[in-house]
Each structure stands twice: as C-alpha cells, then as structure tokens.
Amino acid sequence: MNSVRLFFVGGLTSYRALFYWLSPTIYIPSLIVAPIFQILLFAYIGRSAGLESDVFYVTGNAIQYAAIPCLFAMSQTVSGERYQNTLSAILVSPAKRFPLFVGRALPVMGNAFFVSAFSFAAGCVILGVSLPAGSIPGLAVVIFIAAFSCTGLGLTNAAISLRVRENAVLSNVIFGFLLIFTGANVPISELPAWMQDVSHVLPLTHAIQAARDLAAGEPFSDVTGLLATELGIGLAYLAGGLVLLRVFEWQGRKHATLEQL
Amino acid sequence: MRVLRLLAIGWKFHFKMIMRSAFDGVGQVIYPLFFATVAFFVFRAGDSPRTLLYASLGAAVMGMWSATSTTAGSAMQRERWQGTLEALVATPANFALILLPVTIAMATIGIYSLVATLLWGRLLFGIQLTVVHPVMFVLSIPATVLTFGALGFLFAVCFVRFRAAWALGNMFEYPVWLICGFLVPLTFFPGWVRPISWILAPTWGMNAIRESSLGGSPLPDLLMCFALGTAYIALGFLVMDRLLRAARERAALSLT
Numbered sequence: 341m342n343s344v345r346l347f348f349v350g351g352l353t354s355y356r357a358l359f360y361w362l363s364p365t366i367y368i369p370s371l372i373v374a375p376i377f378q379i380l381l382f383a384y385i386g387r388s389a390g391l392e393s394d395v396f397y398v399t400g401n402a403i404q405y406a407a408i409p410c411l412f413a414m415s416q417t418v419s420g421e422r423y424q425n426t427l428s429a430i431l432v433s434p435a436k437r438f439p440l441f442v443g444r445a446l447p448v449m450g451n452a453f454f455v456s457a458f459s460f461a462a463g464c465v466i467l468g469v470s471l472p473a474g475s476i477p478g479l480a481v482v483i484f485i486a487a488f489s490c491t492g493l494g495l496t497n498a499a500i501s502l503r504v505r506e507n508a509v510l511s512n513v514i515f516g517f518l519l520i521f522t523g524a525n526v527p528i529s530e531l532p533a534w535m536q537d538v539s540h541v542l543p544l545t546h547a548i549q550a551a552r553d554l555a556a557g558e559p560f561s562d563v564t565g566l567l568a569t570e571l572g573i574g575l576a577y578l579a580g581g582l583v584l585l586r587v588f589e590w591q592g593r594k595h596a597t598l599e600q601l
Numbered sequence: 602m603r604v605l606r607l608l609a610i611g612w613k614f615h616f617k618m619i620m621r622s623a624f625d626g627v628g629q630v631i632y633p634l635f636f637a638t639v640a641f642f643v644f645r646a647g648d649s650p651r652t653l654l655y656a657s658l659g660a661a662v663m664g665m666w667s668a669t670s671t672t673a674g675s676a677m678q679r680e681r682w683q684g685t686l687e688a689l690v691a692t693p694a695n696f697a698l699i700l701l702p703v704t705i706a707m708a709t710i711g712i713y714s715l716v717a718t719l720l721w722g723r724l725l726f727g728i729q730l731t732v733v734h735p736v737m738f739v740l741s742i743p744a745t746v747l748t749f750g751a752l753g754f755l756f757a758v759c760f761v762r763f764r765a766a767w768a769l770g771n772m773f774e775y776p777v778w779l780i781c782g783f784l785v786p787l788t789f790f791p792g793w794v795r796p797i798s799w800i801l802a803p804t805w806g807m808n809a810i811r812e813s814s815l816g817g818s819p820l821p822d823l824l825m826c827f828a829l830g831t832a833y834i835a836l837g838f839l840v841m842d843r844l845l846r847a848a849r850e851r852a853a854l855s856l857t
Contacts, residue, residue, distance in 0.1 A: 365765040369772035377775035384785040385640060389647030389656075509631075516635025526642040 347439035354417065355447035371451075375405040375459035376466065382525045383467055392527070394467040399551040400524035402460035403486045404544055406452040407518050410487065411511040413448040414494030417441065418501040431589055441498070441585060442578070445491045452487035471555050478560040479551055485567050486547035489574025493543045495581030502588035503597075522548055543577060546570040607694055611702030612709070619672070619710055630714045633664030637718045640784055641726045657728045658814055659783040661718035662807050665711030665749055666777050672707045673753030674770015676700060677761045687854055690845060697758070697841045701834065704757055705750030712746060730814070737813035737820070744823050745806030748830040752802055755833040758841045761848075782807055802829040 383397040421427040430440070457480065464471060471479070497514060501507040519525065521535060522544040528536055539545045547570045550563035591597070637660030644656040677700070680686040690696050722728035732738045756773065760766035779785065780794055781803040787795050798804045802825070809822035848854040 363765065365763065366768045369765075369768040373772050374775060377772075377779060381775050381779045382639075382643075384779060384789055385643055386647070387789055388649060388785040389644045390649040391643050391647035512632050513635075516632060519635050520638050520642070525639045526646065530642060530646040 343436050343439040346435055347443040349443075350440055351443035351446040354444040357420070371409060371455045372458065375402065375408075375455060376462050378405060379459060379463040380466065383463075386525070395469045395471075395555050396552065397525060398460065398463040398467060398469050399555055400522075400548050402456055402463055403483060403548050403551055404518055404522055404524035405459055406456040406483070406487050406490050407493075407515050407544065409452040409455050410448055410490040410494035411497050411514055412508070413451065414445065414491065414498040415501045415507040415511055417444045417448075418498045419507050422501075431592075437585060437589075438582060441495060441582065445495055445578075448494060449487045449491045452490060453484055456483045456487060472557050475554040475557070478554045478563070481560075482547050482551045482554065482563070482567065485570050485574070486544055486551075489543035489547065489570050489577065492574040492577030492581060496577050496584060497581075499581050499584035499588055502585065502592055518542065518544055521545070524548055541573065543570070543573050546573070604698060607698050608702045608705075611699060612706050615703045615706035616709055619706055630664065630668070630710070630717055633660065633667045633714055634718060634721055636660065636663060636778075637721060638725075641722060641728070645726065653722070653726060653728045654731065654815065655811070656784060657719060657722040657726075657730070658811050659807065660722070661715040662745065662803070662810060663778050663783050664714030664718050665708065665745065666781075666783075666803055667774055668711040668714050669704065669708045669749045669753040670756070670774045670777065671767055671770045673704045673757045674760050674773075675767035676703045676707070676753075676757040678764070678766045690849075690854060695838075696845060697754075697838045700757055700841070701750070701754050701837075704753035705747065707753060708746045708750035711749060712742060715742065732814050733816040734813040734819060737823070738810065741806070741809040741813050741819055741823060744826045745803075745810060748802035748806050748826045748833075751830040751833040751837075755837045755840075758837045758844065761841075761844050762853075777801060777803055780804075800829070802826055802833065805829065 379398055379401040382401055383394045386392050386394070386397050418427065421430055460479070460483065463469065493514070497507070497511060500510060504510050521531075521539045521542055523531075523539060524544070528539055528545070528549075531539065546566040550566040550570070553563050553566070554560065637657070640656045640660045641653060644653055677686065680689060689699050692699070719728075719730055723730065756770060757766075760769050763769055780787075780790060780798045781801050782798065783803075787798050787804070790798070805822045805825040809819040809826060811817075812819040812822060845854075
C-alpha cells in the first residue's frame with residue numbers, strides 16, 4: 341500500500357515540481373515552438389535535397405521530439421534534487437526505488453505525449469499534410485507508446501546523472517543520436533549497416549515506422565508487431581535504468597559522491 | 602583606445618570562460634554535428650543537384666549560430682544568477698560595451714564548430730572543401746562571426762527583462778537555421794519570409810562564405826554583413842540605454 345501511495349503521491353508531487361520549473365516562459369519556446377520549427381526545418385531540407393515527402397518529416401520529427409521532455413525532465417529528477425540538496429535525503433529513505441522513480445516518470449510521459457501530439461498536429465496543419473481520419477486513434481496509441489519507451493531511456497539518463505555532472509550536455513548528445521539513428525529524417529535503409537543495427541535497439545525507431553505506416557493508410561493491426569517491439573524496448577530501458585540507479589546509488593554512497601557538483 | 606581595450610579584454614576573458622564550460626564550449630560544438638550528419642545523409646540520399654559541399658558549408662554555419670543563440674540569450678541571466686549584474690551596470694563603462702564582447706566571444710566559439718563540421722564532413726563523408734576565392738573566404742569567416750556576435754548582442758539586450766532568456770535564445774536556433782538559407786535556398790519559402798531573411802545578417806554571412814567557396818561575388822554579401830552588424834549594435838545601444846534606465850527607476854534589474 342505504501343508503494344502505491346508513493347507511486348501516485350510521488351508522481352503528483354513530481355508533476356507539480358515539473359511544472360513549477362517548466363513555467364510557460366520556458367514551456368512555450370522550448371516545447372511548443374521549437375518542435376514545430378524542427379519539423380519545418382527538416383521538411384524544407386527534405387524538399388531542398390529532394391528526399392521524401394512532408395509527411396515523412398512530420399511523423400519522424402514530431403515523435404522524435406518526445407525525447408526532449410523525456411530526457412531533460414527525467415534527468416531533472418536526479419539533478420534537480422542534487423541542486424536543492426535533497427538527493428541524499430531521498431536516497432537515505434527506505435522507500436522502494438521502483439515506485440519512487442517510476443512514479444516520477446508518469447508526468448514526464450504525459451507531457452511527452454502532449455508535446456509530440458501537439459507538434460504532430462501543428463506540423464500537419466502548417467505543411468498541409470492530410471492523414472486518413474481512421475489513422476488518428478492509432479497514431480495516438482503510437483505516440484503514447486513512443487512517450488513510454490523514451491521515458492524508459494529518460495530513466496536510464498536520470499541514473500547516469502548520478503555519475504555525470506553535465507547532464508544537460510549528456511541529454512543533448514542522446515537527443516542528437518536519436519535524431520540520426522531513429523530514422524526520423526533519414527530512411528533507415530540509407531544508413532550504414534552498423535547504424536541500422538543500432539537503430540533497432542533504440543526507442544522511437546519502431547514507433548516512427550509504425551506512425552509512417554498508419555499515415556500511409558495501413559490498418560492498425562499491421563503495426564502491432566512494431567508497437568510490441570517498441571514497448572519491449574521501452575521496458576528494457578526502464579528496467580536498465582532502475583538497475584543503473586541502484587548501482588550508481590551504491591557507488592555514490594561508497595565514494596561519497598552523490599552530491600558532488 | 603579605452604573602448605578597444607575594454608572590448609578586447611572582455612572578449613578574451615569571456616572566451617576563456619566559455620572554453621571552460623562543458624555546455625557552451627563542448628556541447629555547443631558537438632550538438633550541431635548531429636544536425637550536420639543528418640543533413641549529409643539527407644543530401645547524399647536525395648536527388649537534388651545541390652552538392653554535399655553546399656550542405657557541408659550550411660551545416661558548418663549552423664554550428665556558428667548554435668554557439669551564439671542560446672548562450673547570447675542567457676548572457677545577462679548568467680550575470681544575474683552570479684549576482685554580478687548590478688555591479689557591472691554600476692561601473693562607469695557603458696554596459697553595452699561590457700555585453701558586446703561576451704556575445705562576440707560566444708560567436709567566436711562558432712569558428713571551432715565551423716572547422717569541426719567541415720572536418721567531420723571530410724573525414725566521414727569524403728566532402729572536399731574547394732575554395733574559389735580564398736582571400737574572400739578567409740575574410741568571410743570573421744565577418745560572419747562579428748555579425749553573429751552583433752545579432753546575439755541585440756538578442757541579449759532585448760531579452761534582459763525575461764527570466765527565462767535562455768529559452769527564448771534557444772527558440773531562435775531553428776528559425777534562423779531555417780530561413781537564413783543555411784541548407785534551404787530562400788526561393789523555397791513563401792514570399793513573405795524573404796524580407797525577414799534579408800534583415801537577418803546570418804543570411805548574408807552564409808552567402809558570403811558559400812559564394813567565396815563555390816564561386817560568385819561575395820563582396821556585396823560582406824558589405825551587407827557589415828551594414829547589418831553595425832545597425833544591430835547601434836540598435837542594441839539604444840535599447841540597452843532605455844531598458845537600464847527603466848530597470849533602475851523601478852529597481853527591477855535583478856527581477857526578484
């Protein structure tokens with residue numbers, strides 16, 4: 341019962357903390373305007389280079405941009421506590437780590453879903469992309485699963501933040517890797533073989549492919565395999581993140597480096 | 602002479618500080634390489650007559666702008682956080698002369714990014730850099746840096762009243778990449794976008810670098826860089842004067 345309480349109350353507190361930090365003056369430029377311009381940038385680069393259609397870049401970038409709220413907000417769950425000198429108080433508590441950290445991931449996932457869905461819709465409107473009406477509920481499911489799997493990666497990023505001081509740089513680097521490797525802007529088949537192999541174990545790759553298939557008019561039943569893979573990858577990163585949190589927490593205690601800035 | 606000394610020392614001091622920062626010194630150089638890589642893949646896979654060298658030069662200048670936009674937006678905020686803003690404003694020197702070398706130092710980091718992107722393209726994608734007008738190419742780079750610094754200065758001045766100035770600076774990264782013709786010719790955009798591109802100095806800096814490399818007449822572009830850069834600085838001085846006077850009257854400089 342305590343774990344359930346911790347999961348939901350911790351999640352709610354984290355939600356309040358997240359939106360205290362993500363005030364409209366930060367939220368609108370970073371999570372409303374920027375993803376729309378990322379979509380426009382790559383759609384026009386695609387037009388300039390003569391590669392793929394607008395719908396390719398709208399789906400790819402709208403889903404890939406979920407990485408920004410997931411990576412940055414999840415790393416804040418550790419670094420924010422460290423800056424406020426509350427990290428050691430949290431880690432010394434007997435609370436179970438699973439509800440403690442996964443509860444904090446809930447608002448991050450919800451926010452990533454909103455950012456991705458909003459930029460998807462805005463990109464379609466601005467570039468005049470029309471989608472089959474029947475694909476919209478399926479696309480919502482795809483975006484939700486993408487937000488989940490990327491939150492799993494965000495939890496891993498949060499765990500690494502226990503060891504890496506410059507988590508903003510780290511989050512940007514991971515975002516950059518996702519930009520290249522997930523096929524958001526370059527068809528996976530155009531990447532070298534080793535990059536294609538890497539792309540298959542990253543979050544978002546399969547969700548982007550599923551969204552493109554749905555936008556092309558394929559039925560939802562045809563993309564369930566892709567979504568199951570995406571979900572599995574998300575769960576793997578979530579589990580990996582929890583293990584890393586335990587390992588780095590133990591190392592931080594051993595070397596007294598938890599609050600090192 | 603005193604003004605030049607102040608600008609030179611300010612530039613050197615801030616350049617060293619930025620080089621010590623992982624976010625500004627390392628992150629801002631690595632981050633654009635990801636976008637450059639995507640651009641190289643897209644242009645290599647596409648069927649456009651525009652060459653990989655065209656993309657390489659555009660991606661290199663994208664990095665220069667990245668180094669300026671976010672950090673220029675937060676230049677004042679950093680002083681505010683460190684509690685040095687009031688002290689700097691109170692000094693006898695004009696505050697604009699203190700802020701200008703900060704943004705020029707940020708833009709100077711962009712040269713590092715430019716070289717890194719061109720090398721990245723050469724080593725990983727085999728993109729050969731050919732320069733038709735070497736002298737103009739060498740002149741174009743510092744001219745572009747100075748105009749980027751001047752635009753960053755105007756941004757920093759205009760954002761002085763915003764607590765989250767870094768987010769505004771960050772917001773302008775993609776739009777400038779998009780509409781200043783770094784990777785997309787201006788002819789691709791609706792007619793109403795082009796006048797906006799023309800009043801942004803990065804458009805002319807990009808043209809100057811590209812025309813001196815690929816062939817063309819970069820001199821008019823360099824002159825436009827100079828004219829717009831001067832205009833940004835003049836406008837920045839005027840706006841700064843008004844903003845500081847208003848902030849002093851309301852005791853609102855620290856935004857607490």
